[in-house]
Amino acid sequence: MPLPTPLQGIRVVDFTWVRAGPWAARWLGTLGAEVIKVEWPLNLDTLRQNRFTVPPGVEPGPNSTGQFADTNANKRGISVNTRTEEGLELVKRLISVSDVVIENFSSRIMQRWGLGYDQLKKIRPDIIYVSMAGFGHTGRHHWYGTMGPAAQALSGLTHLSGLPGAPPAGWGWSYLDDTGGMYGAISALTALRHRSATGKGQHVDLSQMITGITLTGPAFLDKTVNGRKARREGFPPGNRTVWPGAEVVNNYRGPIAAPHNAYRTDPGGYNDWAVIACLTNDEWHTLVNLMGSPDWADDRFDTIEGRLEHQEEMDDHIEEWTKTMGKYELTEKCQAAGIRAMAVQSSQDRVDNDPQLRHRDMYVPMDHPMLGPWKFQNAPFKMSKSPARIANPPPMIGQHNREVLEDLLGETHEDVLNGYENGVLWPTTMDRYPYIEEALR
Amino acid sequence: MTSANGNLSDGSNGQDGVDIGGALPANLSLPGALDGLRVLEICDEKGQFCGKLMADNGADLIKIEPPGGEACRSFGPFMDDVPHRERSLSFWHYNTSKRGITLNLETPQGQEIFKRLAATADIVLESRKPGYLESLGLGFETLSADNPGLIMCSLTPYGQTGPWRDYVSSDITQMAGGGQMASSGYDDIDVPNPPPIAPGGGNSWHIGAHYAYIGIMAALYYRFLSGEGQYIDASIHEACALTTEGAIAIYLSTGEVVQRHTGRHAAPDMSPAIQFPTGDGGWLNTTRSGTNLTPARLKLLAEWFDQSGMADDLTDERYQDPEVIAAENDHIVQVMKNFFMNSTLMDSFHGGQQRDFPWGAIRSMDEIVADEHLTDREFFKEVEHPELGRTFTYPGPAMLFNGSPWRISRRAPLIGEHNAEILQGELGLTNSQMLLYAEGGVI
Secondary structure (H helix, E strand, C coil): CCCCCCCCCCEEEECCCCCHHHHHHHHHHHCCCEEEEEECHHHCCHHHHCHHHCCCCCCCCCCCCHHHHHHCCCEEEEECCCCCHHHHHHHHHHHHCCCEEEECCCCCHHHHCCCCHHHHHHHCCCCEEEEEECCCCCCCCCCCCCCHHHHHHHHCCHHHCCCCCCCCCCCCCCHHHHHHHHHHHHHHHHHHHHHHHHCCCEEEEEEHHHHHHCCCHHHHHHHHCCCCCCCCCCCCCCCCCCCCCCCCCCCCCCCCCCCEEEEECECCCCCCEEEEECCCHHHHHHHHHHCCCCCCCCHHHCCHHHHHHCHHHHHHHHHHHHCCCEHHHHHHHHHHCCCEEEECCCHHHHHHHCHHHHHCCCEEEEEECCCEEEEEECCCEEECCCCCCCCCCCCCCCCCHHHHHHHHCCCCHHHHHHHHHCCCCCCCCCCCCHHHHHHHC | CCCCCCCCCCCCECCCCCECCCCCCCCCCCCCCCCCCEEEEECCCCCHHHHHHHHHCCCEEEEEECCCCCHHHHCCCEHHHCCCCCCEHHHHHHCCCEEEEECCCCCHHHHHHHHHHHCCCCEEEECCCCCHHHHCCCCHHHHHHCCCCCEEEEEECCCCCCCCCCCCCCHHHHHHHHCHHHHCECCCCCCCCCCCCCCCCCHHHHHHHHHHHHHHHHHHHHHHHHCCCEEEEEEHHHHHHCCCCCHHHHHHHHCCCCEEEECEEEECCCCCCCEEECCCCCEEECCCCCCCCCHHHHHHHHHHHHHCCCCCCCCCHHHCCHHHHHHCHHHHHHHHHHHHHCCCHHHHHHHHHHCCCCCEECCCHHHHCCCHHHHHCCCEEEEEECCCCEEEEEECCCEEECCCCCCCCCCCCCCCCCHHHHHHCCCCCCHHHHHHHHHCCCC
16 A cells, blocks of 8 residues: 555645746645646646757647646646636635645736635635745835746845856756745745644745845855955855955855865766865875875875965866766765765766666656656655655646546536636637547546 | 735835835734744754754754764854854854754763653754764664654755765765756856856755755644654755756756756757846846847837937837847847946846846845845844844845744854753753763763
């Protein structure tokens, strides 16, 4: 018998779209909540249109993108036009039998629908409402819009990443969509514990942008306690902890250390890099031994001051050594000696070459109706009694209308058929997909 | 302001009469969401942020440090740049709202005290090497034997099993293995022959902590249903590997590996630049250049730029045609760049947002601490350090829990600050035991 899931019995109404919101609800679903994604085909979730993730040979369409698939696994989906009175009524009935409402629209959309927290709690007094707007629902700029990259910029995260004297490198993806999603899930789960303890629901007003500020705490305190100028020479120091010649100030990643850098490895391809970090003098001496105690590694490098002073020369020499082997060989050699090192792993490396992720079942195989045999990302933790699980592929748009409306809300089959005729459950201007026709039979 | 539980009627005013559009948690004396839960934390930099997330939400968190304190108390920067284990701003930030005791878990007396504390705990969070606590007789099986509701989470670099479980790590090695570096860096045109860049700020620890927190909260709900605790084996490597947005999906879908680009999404192909310099030396992130430039939106831009004579020909009627906008994209972007170079970072940012362009100023702390939107949300938290006679401004929460306020209940504990309060006050150790344990290296 399969083990139970931790969030069994919890129902989530998921109005989210794009990445941050859907990713939040995805984890609630992966933990066993019944997540019902509410969509409308004329306002397609942009991830359903992601041009990079339609596999070759698969017919393009809203159900055919790999990025939507992983971001929305473990959910069911309905299509409802909330701009019609009947559609809004259906949504309210769904909310009345649900525990959590989660959305990441601009700050006033739900209120305009008549679904602000005041209204939600009339429908369901102990509802947990998680809003995930860029600037939140409160504050003078609540209506400002953000997507991941802009939120990262505003939060100070982008400023912490890059080489001195070059433009900010920032984060090469929407980190605050991933992490904003984490905080959406964190908000819902924290409020759920509060409800378990008190019986009360609440509104959690999350700001994606501010999420990033809370991840820059030491830099924040360096400003408010020390008055440190944030825009300064030699900062940010790339992969190092201190840039050669710059003032010795901690860069908020951990201890000041050298070597601490990315080095090229054999055969010199785009992702043939590995990092090495020696946090102590002992670790440095271990590395020197491992490199065969070369002549250049003399007593100038015995101290952290010396290694920082001669960092360029040291890094050049280290790289001469790292270029003689592959990144995994280097990793294994260093780790066997107790040195902190790791290959720079691409997406391909993680999926195909990483023995640890393979051992831990990070990529779970499951069939997807359009994509065929597919892999879904697993939870990064193992729960001994009630594990997270990859239970079902993402919903095709409108896929579960009938079971949700008839089985859960008690609509008659007639009502549902009518909903398709009058534009409440499907746009009258749009053809229905074969799976919808099939479901209506 | 409106009352109770986040009433979101429009037009609520902040203290200076500015419309802040909503309401702050009305009753700050309410308990936090995790009120009544006791957490024991045995964590260095890898897990302390997860502990903070619980403690600021109201859990009674006891941080157990080795005698002399955790090693990460030596991470800078330090207050007034004077290095000292009680002055680490990093430690201060990551350990708010916790109480702290010192305990040598490698002594029999230390183990005994820990077991007694664990019997009172709902959650044990630890980030020691896999197998370490077990080797001291302090593993989950032992601790939960008499406390079946106990939830124990081990948050470690690679998890408790597998070929890499004993690998050593630091923030940058986690970001290498997790894929953050393979997605972050530069176009050749900005930095010739560029390395992959590990984004800064110690975020591999954050990423691991977020997932550990989620696992713990899920286990709490399961305990609410079943009465049963459980063990959670959380891996920072897996958490990081999950946190590169579309890179994995792109590879699974097409077999393509993303390329790094300056300040924007890594992608299988080249994409237009989106970061532009401003006249005062800043950088503006435009999310993607020409975002949804419909004729109406282009008109808004042109009228704005025209106020300072920087619209070039964009006010021309011919731009009210989507085909012309598409064909002239390069020119339009050039006009935008010229405008930004003659404007300031914050003017460009606010001016864009006021016209519905979701742009972001690349802010540093120099700008963030002056953000009035944050003031409206009472983000800046004054935290007293009584032993210093000083009060400092800390970052608040990303989310307003309108029914169970988040709060920093105290500054980070000093080394062994609560030894007497907890070991004597709660466990009943005598004065002479405290003396003997201090001299014997137990506490």
